[in-house]
Amino acid sequence: xxxxxxxxxxxxxxxxxxxxxxxxxxxxxxxxxxxxxxxxxxxxxxxxxxxxxxxxxxxxxxxxxxxxxxxxxxxxxxxxxxxxxxxxxxxxxxxxxxxxxxxxxxxxxxxxxxxxxxxxxxxxxxxxxxx
Amino acid sequence: xxxxxxxxxxxxxxxxxxxxxxxxxxxxxxxxxxxxxxxxxxxxxxxxxxxxxxxxxxxxxxxxxxxxxxxxxxxxxxxxxxxxxxxxxxxxxxxxxxxxxxxxxxxxxxxxxxxxxxxxxxxxxxxxxxx
DNA sequence: CCGCATCCTATGAGATACTG
DNA sequence: CAGTATCTCATAGGATGCGG
Numbered sequence: 001x002x003x004x005x006x007x008x009x010x011x012x013x014x015x016x017x018x019x020x021x022x023x024x025x026x027x028x029x030x031x032x033x034x035x036x037x038x039x040x041x042x043x044x045x046x047x048x049x050x051x052x053x054x055x056x057x058x059x060x061x062x063x064x065x066x067x068x069x070x071x072x073x074x075x076x077x078x079x080x081x082x083x084x085x086x087x088x089x090x091x092x093x094x095x096x097x098x099x100x101x102x103x104x105x106x107x108x109x110x111x112x113x114x115x116x117x118x119x120x121x122x123x124x125x126x127x128x129x130x131x
Numbered sequence: 132x133x134x135x136x137x138x139x140x141x142x143x144x145x146x147x148x149x150x151x152x153x154x155x156x157x158x159x160x161x162x163x164x165x166x167x168x169x170x171x172x173x174x175x176x177x178x179x180x181x182x183x184x185x186x187x188x189x190x191x192x193x194x195x196x197x198x199x200x201x202x203x204x205x206x207x208x209x210x211x212x213x214x215x216x217x218x219x220x221x222x223x224x225x226x227x228x229x230x231x232x233x234x235x236x237x238x239x240x241x242x243x244x245x246x247x248x249x250x251x252x253x254x255x256x257x258x259x260x261x262x
Numbered sequence: 263c264c265g266c267a268t269c270c271t272a273t274g275a276g277a278t279a280c281t282g
Numbered sequence: 283c284a285g286t287a288t289c290t291c292a293t294a295g296g297a298t299g300c301g302g
């Protein structure tokens with residue numbers, strides 16, 4: 001079941017189906033579109049961080065959302081979680097190779113966004129002024 | 132107010148602040164991460180379509196979400212809306228130049244997603260099997 | 263044909279309090 | 283320190299019915 005999309009498209013040689021909720025593009029969009037994911041990856045891009053270091057470096061994030069997002073990222077293989085059985089406990093989060101390659105994707109989006117933000121904001125202002 | 136981010140970063144020469152909700156990257160992520168936006172842009176990439184043509188070509192979309200998404204895209208200057216004062220009414224939607232350039236961004240995401248989906252799904256399966 | 267208005271529900275996400 | 287658990291509220295999104 002987990003592999004249904006993969007089976008469909010890669011093994012059975014069908015074309016990717018963007019309308020499928022398991023479509024890779026949708027999978028990635030849903031992940032990076034998350035409110036906090038990009039911020040967390042941004043912080044980890046400079047190196048390993050502990051839980052509370054991350055919490056402090058991402059302004060406004062709650063413990064719940066940090067935990068939740070980190071779990072999802074670990075599940076996707078984008079970060080690794082290393083636990084030290086010390087007192088007090090210590091947990092480190094590091095980007096994997098996969099996670100590091102994701103930085104470039106976000107950069108591409110940022111480049112497009114920054115070159116076009118002026119047009120978009122102007123279009124929005126023009127649209128809104130009609131009402 | 133609408134231009135606050137733009138003023139801050141481009142006119143006042145400050146660096147982009149990804150933590151600001153008006154940050155261009157966040158603006159674009161929020162737009163393309165929308166459940167339907169990518170699908171609609173995908174359909175329009177092959178040419179102009181009418182409202183009900185779009186509705187039929189995007190399986191599962193409701194009238195509400197189609198209207199809502201199209202409005203947002205028009206507001207952002209990504210599509211243009213042309214109304215024909217006929218009976219029955221006819222409304223056509225077409226990608227703007229800006230909208231067409233967005234296709235390439237989505238393609239970049241798709242490329243990354245498709246090259247890495249296998250690893251991600253395997254990581255997820257491995258993670259889930261632990262519990 | 264192309265919507266808008268309304269109601270309803272599920273999920274997302276913040277605040278708060280508690281534990282190994 | 284690094285979480286979990288629960289409560290609550292806001293929003294997104296689906297279903298349905300009406301209107302120009």
